[in-house]
Amino acid sequence: MSVNRYDRVPIGAKFTEDGYLEDSPVLTRTGVFVYRDGNGKERRELRLPEDVFKADSLATYRNKPITKGHPGKVNAGNLKAHQIGTVTSEGRQDGGNVVSDIVIHDPRVVKQDGWKELSVGYAVDLIEEPGEYNGERYDARQTNIRVNHIAVVPIGRAGNARLNLDAADAATPIDDEDLPVMEKVRLDSGLEYDAAPEVANAYRKTRQDLDDANTKLSAEKARADAAEAAKKEAEDKAEKIKQDAVDQARARLELEAVCKEQGVEIKQDATDRQLKEAVTLKLIPGMKFDGQDDAYVNASYDIAMKNADKRRDDAANQRKKATPIRQDGAATKTAGASSARQKMAARMRGEKVEGDQ
Structure with a gap:
């Protein structure tokens, strides 16, 4: 020093x-x-x-x-x-x-x-x-x-x-x-x-007053920083809640689209779980959900949907093989079940789908 x-x-x-x-x-x-x-x-x-x-x-x-x-x-x-x-x-x-x-x-x-x-x-x-x-x-x-x-x-x-x-x-x-x-x-x-002693004492007092003021300033800045951090956290939480609500609404629209596709009745007060159980039972009769948690229901629903998509895609492929070739040499295009369902869900969300006018 x-x-x-x-x-x-x-x-x-x-x-x-x-x-x-x-x-x-x-x-x-x-x-x-x-x-x-x-x-x-x-x-x-x-x-x-x-x-x-x-x-x-x-x-x-x-x-x-x-x-x-x-x-x-x-x-x-x-x-x-x-x-x-x-x-x-x-x-x-x-x-x-x-x-x-x-x-x-x-x-x-x-x-x-x-x-x-x-x-x-x-x-x-x-x-x-x-x-x-x-x-x-x-x-x-x-x-x-x-x-x-x-x-x-x-x-x-x-x-x-x-x-x-x-x-x-x-x-x-x-x-x-x-x-x-x-x-x-x-x-x-x-x-x-x-x-002189009086000058030294006055200087020390001034320094102490300055130190005290700086300490108070630091405390105020810390409080202001804490308030700003709390405000930012609240804003982030609000944005997350908003995004979660949007995601949940989209997921519900897609689920209701699947219900309509599978011929499952949509009741006004039905929960997502109840609709998923109904769709799964439609595709896999005999499934039991009593005493099972939401994770089990969600997994069963996903399996049922994959199986349904595979069956429809297989059927579409078979139809494609049986489709006669046009005179210009181009085959007739048949969309798969999975693609059709995705397009229908997109339309339900208000999104533009390729091929729509």
């Missing part, structure tokens, strides 16, 4: 004849650093020497802007509004610290405001593996450290990152007890800000 961090340290320096402040201060160190997340919870993150002094990381200090306080991530689009100086060299190891050469072009933050400590704004990748380092507990390890800017601040996080000012150049000392206790606020973008 890649996030942004801001560590702080004090400044040691000299003013040039142009009024610029030049220095080679400590910018950060190795060890365990304490942060607070967006909910105010404390996190302890480790910066090992192999990560802090990695050549790729030290190279990212060069030409980075120096700002008054942490404005968030600095880039070409907002540089002009925040830059008061520049880091002029790559970072280099000095014991357990990182030092670099800097120049502050607008030193009013030091002379007038009395801010004399430094804070590194950087992005890191976090390895969420807790442990202990030199007797200090930590929650995660920072790796792949990329510097974005250096901020001049009232109080630094690193504890030893400050401008190397002598008593004559330094502004009136500020009692640490009078300085506000700053809290670290992490935004969704991964950037972090030092903020």
